[in-house]
Amino acid sequence: MPKHDNGGRKSILINFQNFLAFGLVENLRVEMLRPCPYVRCFHRCLATSISSSSQVQAPLNFLSGKRCDPSENIGNFDLKYPATDETLRQVPSSGERDVNEAVSQAREGFRSWSKLSGFERGNVLKRAANIMRERLEELAQTEVLDTGKPIWEARCDVQGCADTVDYYGGLAARISGEFLPLSNGCFSYTVREPLGVVGGIGAWNYPLQMASWKSSPALACGNTFVFKPSPLTPLTAVMLGEVYKEAGLPDGCYNIIQGETKTGQLLTTHPNIAKMSFTGSVPTGSKIMEACAKDIKHVTLELGGKSPCIIFEDCNLENAVTGAMLANFLTQGQVCSNGTRVFVHKSIMGPFLAQLVERTKRMKIGDPYLEDTTVGATISKQQFDIVMRYIELAKKEGATVVCGGERVTVDPHLRGYFVSPCILVNCEDHMTVVREEVFGSVMSILTFDSEEEVIRRANDSELGLAGGIFTSNLQRAYRVASALEAGSLYINNYNVYPVGVPFGGYKKSGLGRENGPDTLDYYTQVKSVYVEMGDVEAPF
Numbered sequence: 397m398p399k400h401d402n403g404g405r406k407s408i409l410i411n412f413q414n415f416l417a418f419g420l421v422e423n424l425r426v427e428m429l430r431p432c433p434y435v436r437c438f439h440r441c442l443a444t445s446i447s448s449s450s451q452v453q454a455p456l457n458f459l460s461g462k463r464c465d466p467s468e469n470i471g472n473f474d475l476k477y478p479a480t481d482e483t484l485r486q487v488p489s490s491g492e493r494d495v496n497e498a499v500s501q502a503r504e505g506f507r508s509w510s511k512l513s514g515f516e517r518g519n520v521l522k523r524a525a526n527i528m529r530e531r532l533e534e535l536a537q538t539e540v541l542d543t544g545k546p547i548w549e550a551r552c553d554v555q556g557c558a559d560t561v562d563y564y565g566g567l568a569a570r571i572s573g574e575f576l577p578l579s580n581g582c583f584s585y586t587v588r589e590p591l592g593v594v595g596g597i598g599a600w601n602y603p604l605q606m607a608s609w610k611s612s613p614a615l616a617c618g619n620t621f622v623f624k625p626s627p628l629t630p631l632t633a634v635m636l637g638e639v640y641k642e643a644g645l646p647d648g649c650y651n652i653i654q655g656e657t658k659t660g661q662l663l664t665t666h667p668n669i670a671k672m673s674f675t676g677s678v679p680t681g682s683k684i685m686e687a688c689a690k691d692i693k694h695v696t697l698e699l700g701g702k703s704p705c706i707i708f709e710d711c712n713l714e715n716a717v718t719g720a721m722l723a724n725f726l727t728q729g730q731v732c733s734n735g736t737r738v739f740v741h742k743s744i745m746g747p748f749l750a751q752l753v754e755r756t757k758r759m760k761i762g763d764p765y766l767e768d769t770t771v772g773a774t775i776s777k778q779q780f781d782i783v784m785r786y787i788e789l790a791k792k793e794g795a796t797v798v799c800g801g802e803r804v805t806v807d808p809h810l811r812g813y814f815v816s817p818c819i820l821v822n823c824e825d826h827m828t829v830v831r832e833e834v835f836g837s838v839m840s841i842l843t844f845d846s847e848e849e850v851i852r853r854a855n856d857s858e859l860g861l862a863g864g865i866f867t868s869n870l871q872r873a874y875r876v877a878s879a880l881e882a883g884s885l886y887i888n889n890y891n892v893y894p895v896g897v898p899f900g901g902y903k904k905s906g907l908g909r910e911n912g913p914d915t916l917d918y919y920t921q922v923k924s925v926y927v928e929m930g931d932v933e934a935p936f
């Protein structure tokens with residue numbers, strides 16, 4: 397196994413640049429690690445050793461600061477390594493008794509955790525962030541086993557998660573209220589109080605990110621947390637529980653229950669859950685919001701997207717091509733914010749497409765544990781079938797595949813579902829592939845003539861998660877950014893998530909924001925206290 401110099405950052409950046417240039421950037425380390433049979437064998441051994449490791453075989457619920465199995469098993473689901481499609485183990489689903497127990501532990505934890513000062517809570521989170529950095533490699537390797545994404549991407553994810561936990565650790569001490577002077581010496585003050593027990597439900601594309609983006613602001617604000625990971629990716633959220641425990645988080649403040657839809661429903665409808673924070677598909681988000689409406693629970697929803705990435709004729713072409721690739725091909729295209737509708741100005745379509753296709757074909761599809769792999773495995777056969785159906789439908793509706801869109805066998809031992817990144821041209825706004833979220837590496841290229849036209853077409857969607865604008869004209873960039881109906885926009889880049897920048901959607905893409913300071917508002921409630929300093933006056 398090539399050693400990742402665990403200071404992390406530099407190595408991650410090198411890998412990130414490597415991804416950006418898809419092989420163009422000279423990367424000595426990667427050169428040295430060109431796949432050879434020995435390295436392949438080594439990486440298979442690595443996957444095998446992780447799969448037999450305690451991370452995989454140990455109990456995957458987390459209650460009272462410890463791993464445990466559910467006390468009653470309402471069914472099992474398979475945990476598979478996406479790259480081999482091999483079943484690593486069966487995981488028992490939690491039912492009512494265990495969901496009740498998790499919520500009750502969290503209620504118990506809330507009594508003391510919510511009474512600590514923000515500074516004290518923040519210290520625990522900051523310690524947790526440091527432990528995450530120390531365990532970056534182990535967390536990243538386990539994330540690969542769960543998701544099938546390339547190892548360098550998993551490292552970037554873990555680094556980002558540690559930053560988020562650190563960031564909310566820092567903000568915790570700043571959670572405060574306001575003082576409002578009123579007439580005759582009276583005054584009012586406000587306090588931001590925690591909500592209580594927060595429930596989280598995650599999807600499978602960024603498992604550790606979802607656990608940490610939801611738990612760290614919740615905990616910073618004094619809430620306690622019960623999380624249900626996606627059944628496809630149960631591993632790293634539990635490791636986060638162990639990190640929190642080691643950092644000094646009291647038992648019961650962070651809990652994990654594993655399961656599928658039924659477990660998610662039990663959590664969502666539990667009467668002692670004050671808020672649900674969900675990441676996943678729009679239909680499921682809508683069901684969760686509906687269930688929460690019954691008890692007037694708070695919700696944060698991070699849902700799907702069908703975002704535009706607009707390439708104007710005055711852009712830096714190379715950056716725009718890189719941006720379009722970043723907007724479509726990270727994590728096998730399974731990213732909610734992806735800019736899958738790539739609008740290219742007619743006048744530069746030729747050179748843009750030539751460069752894009754040439755660089756896309758050079759992407760390295762392969763063993764996720766190899767350092768130079770840029771395309772890993774699709775999460776599941778089910779998701780692979782969905783992606784292939786969209787490509788077939790696109791062809792039937794008149795689009796043309798210029799590259800990719802096929803299942804690739806990278807190694808006879810890797811029997812998972814690897815798909816070559818797909819670029820579609822001759823696309824039109826009405827086509828299914830242009831209207832619906834595919835959640836796979838399928839980029840639809842559309843052309844446009846004018847700024848006004850592209851804004852109208854970009855906004856013609858029920859979704860409004862993200863969007864990108866590539867231009868060297870600053871006024872145009874700001875003008876278009878202000879006209880786009882989306883929550884997370886990028887000018888001259890795409891799919892970057894620096895900690896502190898709020899992330900979330902407009903329209904059906906969701907409610908609330910994660911990763912920024914505003915997130916604290918979504919995990920607290922405001923209490924205002926009026927203080928009378930004189931006599932009480934009344935007409936009776």
Ligand SMILES: NC(=O)C1=CN([C@@H]2O[C@H](COP(=O)(O)OP(=O)(O)OC[C@H]3O[C@@H](n4cnc5c(N)ncnc54)[C@H](O)[C@@H]3O)[C@@H](O)[C@H]2O)C=CC1
Nearest residue numbers: 598599625626656657660661676677680683699700732835
């Ligand atoms: N935009 C996004 O962020 C994501 C979109 N998707 C899309 O959704 C499709 C389905 O993938 P899934 O993983 O099944 O996504 P999903 O949105 O149905 O499930 C996400 C999570 O919600 C849980 N869940 C499902 N139904 C629930 C319910 N009624 N109440 C409470 N919890 C519930 C699941 O167990 C999982 O943990 C994918 O093919 C993909 O197109 C999937 C993941 C993320």
Ligand SMILES: C[N+](C)(C)CCCC(=O)O
Nearest residue numbers: 599602675731732733893
């Ligand atoms: C922040 N981001 C875009 C990397 C992940 C958000 C959740 C998702 O894609 O489902």
